[in-house]
Amino acid sequence: xxxxxxxxxxDMSVHSTFASRYVRSSxxxxxxxxxxxxxxxAYQIINDELMLDGNPRLNLASFVxxxxxxxxxxxxxxxxxxxxxxxxxxxxxxELQNRCVNxxxxxxxxxxxxxxxxxxxxxxxxxxxxxxxxxxxxxRWQNKRRAEGKPFxxxxxxxxxxxxxxxxKFARYFEVELREVKLRDGYYVxxxxxxxxxxxxxxxxxxxxxxxxxNGEFEDVKLLNDLLEVKNRETGWGxxxxxxxxxxxxxxxxxxxELEWDFRLPWVKSIxxxxxxxxxxxxxxxxxxxxxxxxxxxxxIFHINYLGADQPTFTLNxxxxxxxxxxxxYQLIRHGFEGxxxxxxxxxxxxxxxxxxxxxxxxxxxxxxxxxxxxVAFSLKxxxxxxxxxxxxxxxxxxxxxxxxxxPPDAQHVTVLRVVIREExxxxxxxxxxxxxEKVMYQLDALPSRLPPPPPPAQLVRKKSExxxxxxxxxxxxxxxxxKKTNGVC
Amino acid sequence: xxxxHVHDLDDAAAASAVVFASRYVQDPxxxYELxxxxxxxxxAYQIIHDELLLDSSPRLNLASFVxxxxxxxxxxxxxxxxxxxxxxxxxxxxxxELQNRCVNxxxxxxHAPxxxxxxxxxxxxxxxxxxxxxxxxxxxxRWQNRRKAAGKPCxxxxxxxxxxxxxxxxKFARYFEVELKEVKLRxxxxxxxxxxxxxxxxxxxxxxxxxxxxxxTGEFEDVKRLNDLLAAKNKRTGWDxxxxxxxxxxxxxxxxxxxELEWDFRLPLVKSIxxxxxxxxxxxxxxxxxxxxxxxxxxxxxIFHINYLGADQPTFTLNxxxxxxxxxxxxYQLLRLGFEGxxxxxxxxxxSAQTLREGLERMGRFTxxxxxxxxxxVAFTFKxxxxxxxxxxxxxxxxxxxxxxxxxxxPADLEHMAVLRVVVREDFGRPxxxxxxxHVRMALEELDHLAKGGPVPRxxxxxxxxxxxxxxxxxxxxxVVKREAVVPVHRSVSLAGGKTKGVC
Numbered sequence: 001x002x003x004x005x006x007x008x009x010x011d012m013s014v015h016s017t018f019a020s021r022y023v024r025s026s027x028x029x030x031x032x033x034x035x036x037x038x039x040x041x042a043y044q045i046i047n048d049e050l051m052l053d054g055n056p057r058l059n060l061a062s063f064v065x066x067x068x069x070x071x072x073x074x075x076x077x078x079x080x081x082x083x084x085x086x087x088x089x090x091x092x093x094x095e096l097q098n099r100c101v102n103x104x105x106x107x108x109x110x111x112x113x114x115x116x117x118x119x120x121x122x123x124x125x126x127x128x129x130x131x132x133x134x135x136x137x138x139x140r141w142q143n144k145r146r147a148e149g150k151p152f153x154x155x156x157x158x159x160x161x162x163x164x165x166x167x168x169k170f171a172r173y174f175e176v177e178l179r180e181v182k183l184r185d186g187y188y189v190x191x192x193x194x195x196x197x198x199x200x201x202x203x204x205x206x207x208x209x210x211x212x213x214x215n216g217e218f219e220d221v222k223l224l225n226d227l228l229e230v231k232n233r234e235t236g237w238g239x240x241x242x243x244x245x246x247x248x249x250x251x252x253x254x255x256x257x258e259l260e261w262d263f264r265l266p267w268v269k270s271i272x273x274x275x276x277x278x279x280x281x282x283x284x285x286x287x288x289x290x291x292x293x294x295x296x297x298x299x300x301i302f303h304i305n306y307l308g309a310d311q312p313t314f315t316l317n318x319x320x321x322x323x324x325x326x327x328x329x330y331q332l333i334r335h336g337f338e339g340x341x342x343x344x345x346x347x348x349x350x351x352x353x354x355x356x357x358x359x360x361x362x363x364x365x366x367x368x369x370x371x372x373x374x375x376v377a378f379s380l381k382x383x384x385x386x387x388x389x390x391x392x393x394x395x396x397x398x399x400x401x402x403x404x405x406x407x408p409p410d411a412q413h414v415t416v417l418r419v420v421i422r423e424e425x426x427x428x429x430x431x432x433x434x435x436x437x438e439k440v441m442y443q444l445d446a447l448p449s450r451l452p453p454p455p456p457p458a459q460l461v462r463k464k465s466e467x468x469x470x471x472x473x474x475x476x477x478x479x480x481x482x483x484k485k486t487n488g489v490c
Numbered sequence: 491x492x493x494x495h496v497h498d499l500d501d502a503a504a505a506s507a508v509v510f511a512s513r514y515v516q517d518p519x520x521x522y523e524l525x526x527x528x529x530x531x532x533x534a535y536q537i538i539h540d541e542l543l544l545d546s547s548p549r550l551n552l553a554s555f556v557x558x559x560x561x562x563x564x565x566x567x568x569x570x571x572x573x574x575x576x577x578x579x580x581x582x583x584x585x586x587e588l589q590n591r592c593v594n595x596x597x598x599x600x601h602a603p604x605x606x607x608x609x610x611x612x613x614x615x616x617x618x619x620x621x622x623x624x625x626x627x628x629x630x631x632r633w634q635n636r637r638k639a640a641g642k643p644c645x646x647x648x649x650x651x652x653x654x655x656x657x658x659x660x661k662f663a664r665y666f667e668v669e670l671k672e673v674k675l676r677x678x679x680x681x682x683x684x685x686x687x688x689x690x691x692x693x694x695x696x697x698x699x700x701x702x703x704x705x706x707t708g709e710f711e712d713v714k715r716l717n718d719l720l721a722a723k724n725k726r727t728g729w730d731x732x733x734x735x736x737x738x739x740x741x742x743x744x745x746x747x748x749x750e751l752e753w754d755f756r757l758p759l760v761k762s763i764x765x766x767x768x769x770x771x772x773x774x775x776x777x778x779x780x781x782x783x784x785x786x787x788x789x790x791x792x793i794f795h796i797n798y799l800g801a802d803q804p805t806f807t808l809n810x811x812x813x814x815x816x817x818x819x820x821x822y823q824l825l826r827l828g829f830e831g832x833x834x835x836x837x838x839x840x841x842s843a844q845t846l847r848e849g850l851e852r853m854g855r856f857t858x859x860x861x862x863x864x865x866x867x868v869a870f871t872f873k874x875x876x877x878x879x880x881x882x883x884x885x886x887x888x889x890x891x892x893x894x895x896x897x898x899x900x901p902a903d904l905e906h907m908a909v910l911r912v913v914v915r916e917d918f919g920r921p922x923x924x925x926x927x928x929h930v931r932m933a934l935e936e937l938d939h940l941a942k943g944g945p946v947p948r949x950x951x952x953x954x955x956x957x958x959x960x961x962x963x964x965x966x967x968x969x970v971v972k973r974e975a976v977v978p979v980h981r982s983v984s985l986a987g988g989k990t991k992g993v994c
Binding site for chain 2 (some may be wrong): 027028029030031032033034035036037039040042043045046047049050052053054056057059061062064065066067068069071072073074075076077078079080081082083084086088089090091092093096099102103106107118124125126127128131135153165166168169172173174274276282283284299300302316317318319320321322324326329330332333334335336337338339340401403
């Protein structure tokens with residue numbers, strides 16, 4: 001008699017994943033599962049769930065790079081198991097970071113001698129870079145005040161209300177008062193004159209943005225520098241400038257080389273830029289460059305004995321992957337100056353194509369300027385029946401993710417839709433987007449309005465119907481939630 | 491006459507040129523300035539790849555706790571997620587959901603007092619450094635609020651830890667203006683002494699930080715004892731000083747190997763715990779977790795609220811944009827391995843560590859200072875005190891075989907001790923352990939050989955010249971006045987103040 005052999009429980013390799021019992025059990029959400037499952041099943045289950053995420057390349061909300069060349073992907077995967085902080089063990093990787101810092105410092109016209117090494121650091125993103133720069137300013141200011149015998153317990157920082165959320169984080173976590181210069185209708189960046197007015201003896205620095213989050217505009221850093229120069233001469237406070245060039249840092253040097261915004265201006269003491277925006281690297285890398293050693297207080301630096309030599313470090317994070325640093329170096333040597341310039345010119349042209357397409361529909365006002373980060377921010381000319389949030393929702397059906405935001409104070413009544421043009425957003429995609437927006441407008445026109453109707457001009461005080469009350473409550477709640485500094489998408 | 495045709499180097503032809511035949515590998519690489527021209531992607535890849543050959547092999551890096559190997563299926567998920575910006579919660583709701591699941595799973599692993607369907611309070615970070623800074627910030631803010639409410643000064647916060655803490659605690663202290671009070675180590679006790687720590691607590695102490703898995707010896711500190719002593723002191727003083735457990739390494743070991751050990755939220759004074767996903771969480775570098783006991787421990791004014799799919803998504807991180815890959819990889823590991831899988835991996839690590847321990851003891855030259863209970867690593871010193879400098883030499887010698895085994899001097903007050911440390915990770919199996927031992931034997935032989943035939947002994951001789959002896963025919967006479975041996979002194983170079991490379 002032939003004895004049939006039972007397949008053992010663990011011999012699941014013969015079963016295809018979708019034939020196995022693993023796809024029948026519910027996923028652990030709150031507790032660790034007791035037993036292991038085969039790696040193929042684990043891969044498939046997670047991969048399938050992730051299919052419901054948005055498509056990164058259609059995510060027009062983000063400045064962060066979503067495509068790199070396959071050669072670079074290869075380098076990234078090869079380095080995925082290198083812990084960046086083990087400088088002793090991976091000296092070449094550390095050397096690559098140093099080279100990137102030097103290249104970027106030179107790009108920003110840092111005043112360096114022929115063989116002088118630049119002062120800067122690679123970070124996980126502009127948030128960390130800004131916190132380090134802010135910390136350096138705070139410490140310098142404290143030391144100065146202490147030496148003068150003056151109180152140093154109430155530092156403040158002056159920025160525009162258009163700053164990205166990480167400045168507010170810095171202020172809250174490091175106990176610095178945030179003084180925001182309010183925007184106004186038609187002027188959506190920090191006004192240099194108002195900013196300099198607000199500077200006082202407790203100001204640790206004034207932060208200007210090159211590439212405002214909301215409409216991509218470059219702030220006038222030169223004017224700020226000149227006004228601050230005058231004030232500093234009068235008061236003797238020596239208030240410095242930090243330029244948050246998270247987006248603009250890799251655009252201005254290539255598209256607008258005459259624009260003076262970097263270390264060419266004497267009061268600019270540090271600059272941060274996101275490698276993962278127009279530095280053309282995947283999420284997870286930023287750079288912070290200081291003008292020179294004096295601007296970085298020694299007590300903040302930790303010294304590591306690296307191959308017998310001293311390697312100074314100044315970061316918030318310790319262990320992290322090396323892949324993005326290597327990818328950044330790849331991009332810098334692969335493209336060189338001409339390559340970056342070509343890419344930025346392409347982005348700019350595609351932004352113009354999109355802008356013109358939108359203008360031709362006759363339904364939109366363009367809020368972004370031509371000069372600046374390649375993005376198009378636009379709002380509806382007529383908001384009485386439908387608003388920008390509905391357009392954003394309906395575009396999702398086509399696969400596009402186009403966010404809608406209200407401007408910060410004092411321009412909260414302005415809502416914009418924003419499309420960011422990244423390296424891989426080609427002309428064909430731009431034309432398709434315009435077509436899809438036209439389709440959305442057509443569909444919206446046919447739909448009844450969801451917005452509360454304007455109050456009747458008559459004197460009757462009509463009691464609101466339940467539906468109307470509900471609508472106005474929802475509107476108010478939506479406005480309230482959005483009013484807090486929300487998803488400051490970077 | 492045939493006109494020669496000059497090829498423009500930007501031609502497509504150039505792109506298909508063989509890299510090592512092209513001019514790209516002869517031109518000097520731009521090091522400090524951005525090059526003017528682009529180069530082909532194949533050349534860029536090859537140039538960087540070749541330079542990186544000179545980095546050490548990550549898997550032979552026995553200095554690090556950080557994971558250096560994952561299954562190919564996970565590598566696939568990582569590459570697929572590499573272009574997802576984690577901060578875009580709205581656009582990638584599933585990825586955000588995976589983070590929330592990881593937080594909940596880890597919180598329950600640490601016995602956080604949450605109901606079955608209640609959401610745990612925690613966050614994914616880039617590593618334990620960020621996690622510790624967030625936890626410290628929460629403690630500082632809580633303490634400040636309490637002091638302000640009581641009308642007391644809140645300008646001199648301090649934190650009590652052992653001198654064996656990893657460098658990021660010192661960073662936290664320096665950057666967030668908190669005084670660091672370190673409990674010094676002593677011979678035979680290489681971790682924080684709970685009695686001494688509690689003695690140092692005063693009204694300005696924002697928390698006491700205990701380590702589960704000391705960086706230097708892998709030992710678990712006695713958190714239970716600390717809790718009991720601190721509870722007694724709190725009852726006397728009313729200061730309500732809490733505990734934070736830095737379980738960077740131990741957090742993914744203790745629940746599987748030592749489930750009875752009480753170190754987590756089972757102890758009432760433990761208010762937050764951090765663990766590195768990229769150590770024994772078995773994920774590549776770039777993910778850590780911090781869990782709070784409950785909502786009350788995390789002051790509301792530190793939290794930023796994001797409108798996420800119409801619902802409120804509270805966030806509390808230092809970094810904003812970062813990759814999603816490591817979060818996805820962490821969930822993969824939790825799902826793939828489950829409780830039994832993690833336990834099996836940890837048990838294997840302990841066995842390899844045991845093999846190493848026994849092998850090193852058998853050589854008769856070393857004292858093992860790591861304990862058997864703790865993180866799977868072996869920390870050892872040379873037995874004889876004269877051979878302290880040999881630790882560094884052995885470390886260099888082992889590099890020749892490809893192994894990276896760091897040698898450290900212990901922190902205050904044990905700076906005279908030099909320790910070698912081998913960390914056993916998931917991918918360090920018995921075959922590698924045995925090969926490592928044989929290399930240690932060979933390295934020791936080499937060192938002994940060098941010491942024996944060693945440097946020519948030096949002597950300093952003081953001679954007095956005098957008039958020649960009568961009738962000797964000599965011009966002068968010499969008399970040895972003093973003869974002394976010159977002993978080479980090994981001095982270790984101390985680095986600029988403070989904690990240096992606290993390898994995590």
